[in-house]
Amino acid sequence: MDGGRRDEGDASTVGELGERAVLSRILRVLGGTSRAEVGPGDDAAVLAAPGGRVVVSTDTLVHGPDFRLAWSSGADLGWKAAAVNLADIAAMGARPVALFVALALPDDTEARFVDELAQGLRDACDALAPGCAVEGGDLTASDTLTIAVTVLGVLDGGDPVLRSGARPGDVVAVSGELGGAARGVALLFERFRDASGVPTAIDAHALTEAERADVTAQLRPTPPVRRGVEAARAGATAMMDVSDGLLLDATRLADASGVTIDLDAGLDDDALRGGEDHGLLACFPPGAVLPESFVLRGHVRERGAAPVTIAGTPVTGRLGWDPHRDWDAGRG
Amino acid sequence: MDGGRRDEGDASTVGELGERAVLSRILRVLGGTSRAEVGPGDDAAVLAAPGGRVVVSTDTLVHGPDFRLAWSSGADLGWKAAAVNLADIAAMGARPVALFVALALPDDTEARFVDELAQGLRDACDALAPGCAVEGGDLTASDTLTIAVTVLGVLDGGDPVLRSGARPGDVVAVSGELGGAARGVALLFERFRDASGVPTAIDAHALTEAERADVTAQLRPTPPVRRGVEAARAGATAMMDVSDGLLLDATRLADASGVTIDLDAGLDDDALRGGEDHGLLACFPPGAVLPESFVLRGHVRERGAAPVTIAGTPVTGRLGWDPHRDWDAGRG
Numbered sequence: 001m002d003g004g005r006r007d008e009g010d011a012s013t014v015g016e017l018g019e020r021a022v023l024s025r026i027l028r029v030l031g032g033t034s035r036a037e038v039g040p041g042d043d044a045a046v047l048a049a050p051g052g053r054v055v056v057s058t059d060t061l062v063h064g065p066d067f068r069l070a071w072s073s074g075a076d077l078g079w080k081a082a083a084v085n086l087a088d089i090a091a092m093g094a095r096p097v098a099l100f101v102a103l104a105l106p107d108d109t110e111a112r113f114v115d116e117l118a119q120g121l122r123d124a125c126d127a128l129a130p131g132c133a134v135e136g137g138d139l140t141a142s143d144t145l146t147i148a149v150t151v152l153g154v155l156d157g158g159d160p161v162l163r164s165g166a167r168p169g170d171v172v173a174v175s176g177e178l179g180g181a182a183r184g185v186a187l188l189f190e191r192f193r194d195a196s197g198v199p200t201a202i203d204a205h206a207l208t209e210a211e212r213a214d215v216t217a218q219l220r221p222t223p224p225v226r227r228g229v230e231a232a233r234a235g236a237t238a239m240m241d242v243s244d245g246l247l248l249d250a251t252r253l254a255d256a257s258g259v260t261i262d263l264d265a266g267l268d269d270d271a272l273r274g275g276e277d278h279g280l281l282a283c284f285p286p287g288a289v290l291p292e293s294f295v296l297r298g299h300v301r302e303r304g305a306a307p308v309t310i311a312g313t314p315v316t317g318r319l320g321w322d323p324h325r326d327w328d329a330g331r332g
Numbered sequence: 333m334d335g336g337r338r339d340e341g342d343a344s345t346v347g348e349l350g351e352r353a354v355l356s357r358i359l360r361v362l363g364g365t366s367r368a369e370v371g372p373g374d375d376a377a378v379l380a381a382p383g384g385r386v387v388v389s390t391d392t393l394v395h396g397p398d399f400r401l402a403w404s405s406g407a408d409l410g411w412k413a414a415a416v417n418l419a420d421i422a423a424m425g426a427r428p429v430a431l432f433v434a435l436a437l438p439d440d441t442e443a444r445f446v447d448e449l450a451q452g453l454r455d456a457c458d459a460l461a462p463g464c465a466v467e468g469g470d471l472t473a474s475d476t477l478t479i480a481v482t483v484l485g486v487l488d489g490g491d492p493v494l495r496s497g498a499r500p501g502d503v504v505a506v507s508g509e510l511g512g513a514a515r516g517v518a519l520l521f522e523r524f525r526d527a528s529g530v531p532t533a534i535d536a537h538a539l540t541e542a543e544r545a546d547v548t549a550q551l552r553p554t555p556p557v558r559r560g561v562e563a564a565r566a567g568a569t570a571m572m573d574v575s576d577g578l579l580l581d582a583t584r585l586a587d588a589s590g591v592t593i594d595l596d597a598g599l600d601d602d603a604l605r606g607g608e609d610h611g612l613l614a615c616f617p618p619g620a621v622l623p624e625s626f627v628l629r630g631h632v633r634e635r636g637a638a639p640v641t642i643a644g645t646p647v648t649g650r651l652g653w654d655p656h657r658d659w660d661a662g663r664g
Contacts, residue, residue, distance in 0.1 A: 037385065037492075038424075038492060038494060041495075041588075042424065042492075042494050042495050042496075042572070042588075043389060043420040043421075043423040043424055043495075043572050043573050044387045044388055044389035044420050044421055044423070044424045044426070044483075044485065044492075045387070045388050045389070046385055046386070046387050046424065046487075046492045047385065047386050047387075047388065048384060048385055049381035049384050049385060049386050050384070052380060052381050052382070052384055053369065053378055053379065053380055053381060054378070054379050054381050054386050054484070055376045055377070055378050055379075056376055056377050056379065056430070056432055056467070056468060056482075056484060057375060057376035057377070057432075057468060058432040058433075058434050058468060058469060058470045058480075058482060059434070059470050060434040060436055060470050060472045060480065061472075062436050062472050062473065062474040062478075064473070064474065064475055065472060065473040065474065066472065088375040088376050089375075089376055091375040091376070092370075092374070092375055092376045092378070094376070098388065100388055100389075100390040100482050101390075102390050102391070102392040102434065102480035102482070104392055104394050104476075104478055104480075135388070136388060136389060136390060137390060138390045138391050138392050138480070140392045140393075140394050140397060140398065141394065141396070141397040142394040142396065142397065142476050142478060143396055143475065143476045144436075144474050144475045144476035144478070146394075146436055146474060146476070146478050146480075148390075148392065148434035148436075148470070148478075148480035150388075150390060150432050150434070150482035151376075152386070152388060152484075153376065155378075160369075160370060160374075160376075160378045162370060162374050163373075163374050163375075164374075239375075240374075240375050241375050256373075256374075
């Protein structure tokens with residue numbers, strides 16, 4: 001590490017500092033969090049896998065399609081990159097233990113921004129999945145700021161909860177708010193862009209309390225990570241992360257399980273079709289006691305003509321979210 | 333999956349096809365390779381961890397700093413993205429079992445290119461680490477083509493070989509060619525760019541056989557992945573991937589172990605300072621029988637003033653490779 005040889009107190013950029021100095025700053029922020037047998041610094045990390053199985057998922061945030069720097073701070077981005085990955089492990093009924101972060105940074109990225117990003121990763125782990133930490137990663141140069149996170153979880157001897165286990169008669173429940181993230185991003189696009197469509201800074205005073213909550217749901221989601229293991233212990237037959245809209249994700253679960261999911265009426269379009277909420281959609285056997293925070297949202301039926309119905313009526317139209325289609329991929 | 337609803341036979345782009353159709357094409361190429369308990373398709377993969385420990389590393393290829401599309405085919409890129417990650421697991425004395433691939437693609441990327449990239453990933457696994465497969469991933473839109481791979485390995489009950497275990501008296505050995513990848517990239521920059529510096533297609537007929545080998549070492553490296561486990565079994569005390577040049581990586585190993593590495597004379601500047609070879613640098617106790625392909629390159633001494641010496645003389649000057657400094661990050 002040659003970080004000590006350069007002045008890092010100024011608003012230096014990644015290009016000025018060089019890869020090793022930036023890495024040393026990141027490791028300073030993350031310092032002391034590793035619980036691995038071998039943490040950052042060798043060719044690879046070494047982690048215990050209690051129960052002899054591991055659960056692994058990966059998810060990426062890209063500047064343009066997934067976030068805009070005018071709207072997200074480094075801390076927001078680090079938080080969100082961790083949170084959306086932690087949610088995928090929770091959705092398997094597993095306990096997240098480690099993040100691996102591939103960071104691709106433009107040379108003009110301020111070093112301070114990278115510090116904040118590391119702090120955001122750390123804060124999200126501490127808040128959402130205590131015991132989970134960044135155990136490795138990779139730093140490279142890019143024209144496009146990109147954060148690819150891979151998360152590792154363990155089952156502690158339990159079995160994973162898949163999408164394919166729902167059975168007719170099960171109840172359908174959701175943990176986590178629905179629709180807020182979609183309202184939040186719509187609000188950002190409508191209210192915080194200039195005349196030519198370029199994102200501008202968020203003026204929090206121009207937002208109601210409810211609007212601020214929606215923007216926060218979009219920029220700093222708080223998926224119910226710990227509820228995943230609780231759902232598994234409560235006997236969940238199937239579970240998944242609600243990331244692309246409830247209807248689309250319920251369709252996937254219904255197709256994987258070969259059933260129809262009949263949702264109760266009463267959810268609005270944002271809740272049904274909005275993406276990026278990162279709640280948990282789970283099915284439980286009839287009579288199961290739902291874990292805290294899960295709300296009954298419907299029932300599993302024998303497979304009918306439609307994978308998903310609402311109060312018995314098949315769902316039509318656009319189901320949810322496709323980042324290649326539903327966002328403009330311009331630069332913020 | 334809505335892939336079936338669109339015509340995929342044409343030279344369609346990722347933007348035209350949409351995320352789900354592209355994903356379905358990738359899964360078709362990778363079909364049948366999963367050895368996981370739960371492979372691609374759920375929120376996360378589930379894998380066995382024989383021995384109760386896992387080894388994890390991540391490495392990214394970014395268009396511009398790490399490759400140019402004028403020089404690398406999709407198959408080359410998939411191969412290299414897998415190979416450089418497999419090398420990190422080998423360097424821990426572990427056996428790679430799964431890749432997780434975060435792919436960020438510009439909308440104008442041809443779908444055929446993505447098919448080839450998936451095939452390259454598969455081919456590298458089959459050739460370099462039989463039994464390892466892509467077990468998950470993520471697809472997103474980006475202005476910059478980016479391939480972030482996380483690789484998972486297992487120890488099968490053995491212990492990891494760290495950078496920190498070298499002891500005075502050990503011998504130093506290297507498996508894999510040194511210098512070829514650096515000569516290859518220098519050759520590409522010198523001979524296959526137009527007057528304004530933009531990369532142009534490689535004319536293989538304009539290259540000697542040795543030059544072709546160097547270009548191949550850069551574009552499709554073949555790290556000695558299986559030699560990692562063999563080195564561990566032969567008693568290697570320390571090991572690492574040689575990715576940033578032998579001198580720089582030997583310095584890291586020497587610093588981690590608190591020793592001085594004295595390399596033999598006779599290696600040229602490309603071999604000493606060239607990056608991206610992805611061979612294995614390992615230390616073995618005196619008298620150990622070196623595994624096949626390892627060549628004796630020096631000895632471990634008590635820590636002196638310099639971490640690395642060549643025939644007893646301290647090394648001076650630039651040691652190796654920093655992608656934020658040593659490449660121009662322009663677009664190819």
